[in-house]
Amino acid sequence: MLDLVDVGERSVDSYRGVAPDQLLEQLREVSRKLQGARVLHLNATPYGGGVSELLRSIVPLLNDLGLKAEWRIVTGNQSFFEVTKAIHNGLQGGLLDVSPAQQTAYLETSRVNARAFSGEYDFVFIHDPQPAGILAFRDKEAARWIWRCHIDTSCPNRQIWSFLRPFIARFDAAIFTLPDFIPPDFPLSRIEIIAPAIDPQSPKNLPLPEPIARQLLEWIGVRTQRPLVTQVSRFDPWKDPLGVIHAYRLARAKIPELQLALVGSLALDDPGGWDIYRGIEAEVEGDPLIHVFTNLVGVGNIEVNAFQTLSAVTIQKSLREGFGLVVSESLWKGTPVVAGRTGGIPMQMPEGVGGILVDTVEECAEGIVTLVSDRERAKALGASGRDRVREHFLIPRLVRDELALMSRLAAGD
Amino acid sequence: MLDLVDVGERSVDSYRGVAPDQLLEQLREVSRKLQGARVLHLNATPYGGGVSELLRSIVPLLNDLGLKAEWRIVTGNQSFFEVTKAIHNGLQGGLLDVSPAQQTAYLETSRVNARAFSGEYDFVFIHDPQPAGILAFRDKEAARWIWRCHIDTSCPNRQIWSFLRPFIARFDAAIFTLPDFIPPDFPLSRIEIIAPAIDPQSPKNLPLPEPIARQLLEWIGVRTQRPLVTQVSRFDPWKDPLGVIHAYRLARAKIPELQLALVGSLALDDPGGWDIYRGIEAEVEGDPLIHVFTNLVGVGNIEVNAFQTLSAVTIQKSLREGFGLVVSESLWKGTPVVAGRTGGIPMQMPEGVGGILVDTVEECAEGIVTLVSDRERAKALGASGRDRVREHFLIPRLVRDELALMSRLAAGD
Numbered sequence: 052m053l054d055l056v057d058v059g060e061r062s063v064d065s066y067r068g069v070a071p072d073q074l075l076e077q078l079r080e081v082s083r084k085l086q087g088a089r090v091l092h093l094n095a096t097p098y099g100g101g102v103s104e105l106l107r108s109i110v111p112l113l114n115d116l117g118l119k120a121e122w123r124i125v126t127g128n129q130s131f132f133e134v135t136k137a138i139h140n141g142l143q144g145g146l147l148d149v150s151p152a153q154q155t156a157y158l159e160t161s162r163v164n165a166r167a168f169s170g171e172y173d174f175v176f177i178h179d180p181q182p183a184g185i186l187a188f189r190d191k192e193a194a195r196w197i198w199r200c201h202i203d204t205s206c207p208n209r210q211i212w213s214f215l216r217p218f219i220a221r222f223d224a225a226i227f228t229l230p231d232f233i234p235p236d237f238p239l240s241r242i243e244i245i246a247p248a249i250d251p252q253s254p255k256n257l258p259l260p261e262p263i264a265r266q267l268l269e270w271i272g273v274r275t276q277r278p279l280v281t282q283v284s285r286f287d288p289w290k291d292p293l294g295v296i297h298a299y300r301l302a303r304a305k306i307p308e309l310q311l312a313l314v315g316s317l318a319l320d321d322p323g324g325w326d327i328y329r330g331i332e333a334e335v336e337g338d339p340l341i342h343v344f345t346n347l348v349g350v351g352n353i354e355v356n357a358f359q360t361l362s363a364v365t366i367q368k369s370l371r372e373g374f375g376l377v378v379s380e381s382l383w384k385g386t387p388v389v390a391g392r393t394g395g396i397p398m399q400m401p402e403g404v405g406g407i408l409v410d411t412v413e414e415c416a417e418g419i420v421t422l423v424s425d426r427e428r429a430k431a432l433g434a435s436g437r438d439r440v441r442e443h444f445l446i447p448r449l450v451r452d453e454l455a456l457m458s459r460l461a462a463g464d
Numbered sequence: 465m466l467d468l469v470d471v472g473e474r475s476v477d478s479y480r481g482v483a484p485d486q487l488l489e490q491l492r493e494v495s496r497k498l499q500g501a502r503v504l505h506l507n508a509t510p511y512g513g514g515v516s517e518l519l520r521s522i523v524p525l526l527n528d529l530g531l532k533a534e535w536r537i538v539t540g541n542q543s544f545f546e547v548t549k550a551i552h553n554g555l556q557g558g559l560l561d562v563s564p565a566q567q568t569a570y571l572e573t574s575r576v577n578a579r580a581f582s583g584e585y586d587f588v589f590i591h592d593p594q595p596a597g598i599l600a601f602r603d604k605e606a607a608r609w610i611w612r613c614h615i616d617t618s619c620p621n622r623q624i625w626s627f628l629r630p631f632i633a634r635f636d637a638a639i640f641t642l643p644d645f646i647p648p649d650f651p652l653s654r655i656e657i658i659a660p661a662i663d664p665q666s667p668k669n670l671p672l673p674e675p676i677a678r679q680l681l682e683w684i685g686v687r688t689q690r691p692l693v694t695q696v697s698r699f700d701p702w703k704d705p706l707g708v709i710h711a712y713r714l715a716r717a718k719i720p721e722l723q724l725a726l727v728g729s730l731a732l733d734d735p736g737g738w739d740i741y742r743g744i745e746a747e748v749e750g751d752p753l754i755h756v757f758t759n760l761v762g763v764g765n766i767e768v769n770a771f772q773t774l775s776a777v778t779i780q781k782s783l784r785e786g787f788g789l790v791v792s793e794s795l796w797k798g799t800p801v802v803a804g805r806t807g808g809i810p811m812q813m814p815e816g817v818g819g820i821l822v823d824t825v826e827e828c829a830e831g832i833v834t835l836v837s838d839r840e841r842a843k844a845l846g847a848s849g850r851d852r853v854r855e856h857f858l859i860p861r862l863v864r865d866e867l868a869l870m871s872r873l874a875a876g877d
Contacts, residue, residue, distance in 0.1 A: 056685075057685040057752060058685060059682050059683075059684075059685040059686065059687060060682070060687070061682075097761075098760075098761035098762060099761065099762070107683065252679060252683070253683060254679070254680055254683055254762075257676065257679050259676070260673065260676075263670065263672070263673075263676075266665060266667070266670050267667055267766075269472050269473070269474075270472075270520065270665070270666060270667055271472075272469075272470040272471055272472040273472065274472060274473070319732065339470060346762075347511075348510075348511035348512065349511060349512070349667075349759075349764050349765060351762050351764040351766075352762060353680075353764070353766045
């Protein structure tokens with residue numbers, strides 16, 4: 052048996068008054084024909100990263116709606132996860148190929164996991180490349196198999212895509228986050244586009260009383276009575292952390308006591324992230340108004356929530372972006388965002404909603420100054436951004452869309 | 465210059481109504497003669513571990529009281545920190561000696577840090593062994609130097625203690641946590657005993673509204689409507705995690721839906737901790753009522769706070785213990801503790817206060833059943849424990865004791 056992840060319970064009713072009523076009704080409506088449907092979500096890890104966060108919300112909600120949903124994880128040794136990491140990077144355009152030995156390791160572990168796969172399902176959701184090889188080693192039986200791709204595969208490494216493509220071809224349908232993310236020569240005709248969503252009940256998004264948010268940030272040296280801007284992001288060149296520092300310093304010339312926080316996660320197996328982190332540390336050394344925080348010093352989900360709650364403005368100065376989850380997280384707290392005009396961000400915050408879209412460091416600096424100085428405008432933009440999240444980017448909407456796909460697949464549409 | 469840690473601001477007034485009034489008055493009184501006194505606290509790390517948590521409270525409070533306090537850290541390369549780790553383990557009785565090459569590395573880095581040491585101080589607090597070598601490479605000048613030892617050095621490795629002892633001999637005074645911790649043949653006559661304390665404003669101890677505590681634990685799969693017992697501790701044989709599991713299973717025979725959470729930190733450079741963690745995982749595999757959580761899956765200070773807040777009882781089944789900080793943390797939330805009768809624990813919770821002291825697995829099981837079943841008694845014990853923490857183990861008391869020592873040293877007593 053593949054390992055089961057215990058997700059506890061979550062009720063659709065607990066979103067009443069938070070998500071739009073109409074959406075919750077649609078959720079009930081679309082789940083009516085799926086009562087008792089057996090659903091498996093399969094991914095590689097129970098903690099860490101956006102996928103496991105989503106499953107922690109989706110799976111108990113499906114159960115509350117009358118389906119029988121499970122979340123299981125595939126297992127593998129270190130070399131398997133090295134290969135899947137290479138595949139993951141390659142799908143996002145990385146230059147390194149996977150070797151024949153690595154391909155063999157992927158196949159072998161897929162075979163082992165296929166053998167451990169038991170239980171009968173109506174729908175099997177396979178998340179990202181790690182568990183995608185399983186279907187080569189077992190029958191679909193009565194289930195519809197759906198490949199849920201969470202990454203930007205628009206320009207994949209060709210060798211790696213050629214390797215993975217035949218595995219994907221066995222599926223019944225695929226889900227992408229944005230239309231742009233679909234790789235060339237995609238083998239399935241049934242493709243759904245389902246944008247990511249945030250859970251207002253997760254530690255990152257639950258309403259945090261202001262005094263607690265203040266205590267958490269004061270504890271790590273942030274002066275919450277002085278203006279603060281924050282970028283929450285991986286340490287990755289596409290998030291342009293040095294551009295953020297540059298823009299912040301331009302803004303500080305006009306708002307002398309402005310503070311900047313850069314908050315990110317560091318994984319131990321991500322040397323690139325560490326290099327960038329060290330570059331940032333060197334750049335800001337001795338600047339008492341710039342704070343750099345990571346999970347490694349205990350800045351976790353609740354602290355991220357506090358930063359987004361108390362910042363005058365958040366920044367998401369992406370040079371390239373899929374769907375900027377942190378943009379939606381910030382807007383959900385009514386905090387406006389100064390964000391790069393790229394990827395899914397203009398869909399998340401169209402002109403005049405949620406914040407200011409920018410193309411350059413100078414525009415970013417100007418956006419920061421505008422919103423830190425004009426609190427009325429900042430507040431109005433934050434409020435419109437929150438409305439937009441409420442309408443389009445909360446987790447019940449995502450569950451509704453996935454249920455609708457299941458329903459159509461069941462009907463043979 | 466040694467790196468400065470920015471600790472923000474904290475005011476003594478913010479403890480009014482939380483710590484006893486009398487204590488806050490004593491704090492003002494004892495600081496009166498120390499106005500403007502320049503204090504340096506020096507340790508090895510700005511984050512992680514009990515010492516940095518204490519300094520994050522102590523240093524801003526000293527400033528609020530009219531002293532001029534700074535917190536700085538020593539730097540060193542990997543081999544330096546390997547030596548200081550060996551010294552640390554050796555002082556706690558570890559069997560491995562430090563090699564001549566390691567001794568040289570310690571001396572070399574101490575020399576470098578001594579050279580980087582600048583600024584004038586009246587009092588220098590050196591925490592634990594890492595920065596203790598500095599004094600061999602510079603004058604004391606006008607300052608009183610105090611070695612603050614946070615660990616149990618009652619039975620040190622003799623070779624390591626012989627190596628470190630001459631460095632300690634240069635200090636003016638030493639502080640230990642418990643009288644039992646003083647090593648044999650200690651070279652200083654001025655020794656203070658100052659018990660550790662907790663900060664009611666830290667993320668681990670701030671009052672967490674119950675709905676938030678519930679959401680945080682439900683999110684990670686804990687059913688907060690069913691009874692829960694928790695042990696928060698390092699994964700260390702002296703904390704007897706397997707004994708806790710055994711006691712819990714005996715208790716569950718009488719309370720079938722009882723849940724157990726084992727919550728701990730895992731450091732990457734602690735192979736012993738990982739071994740014990742894996743042993744626990746193997747022991748509890750497939751048991752849906754036992755949860756094992758670590759910092760590595762995002763269970764941080766606030767989640768620890770939530771566990772201590774919502775548990776019916778916490779367990780601290782230590783076989784050997786210095787001062788059990790988590791015992792005070794739990795009691796501060798009014799949650800009674802079933803704890804091993806060892807080390808400082810009987811001082812923290814004397815017979816009839818705070819919980820139940822136990823010597824065996826069976827007594828532990830019985831204590832759990834008693835307190836989970838008899839909610840009135842549990843509540844009364846929790847309340848008496850909270851009163852005891854309030855009186856003796858909150859951070860203003862610790863600051864008062866350190867100020868009193870400074871005051872006596874300044875007076876030449």
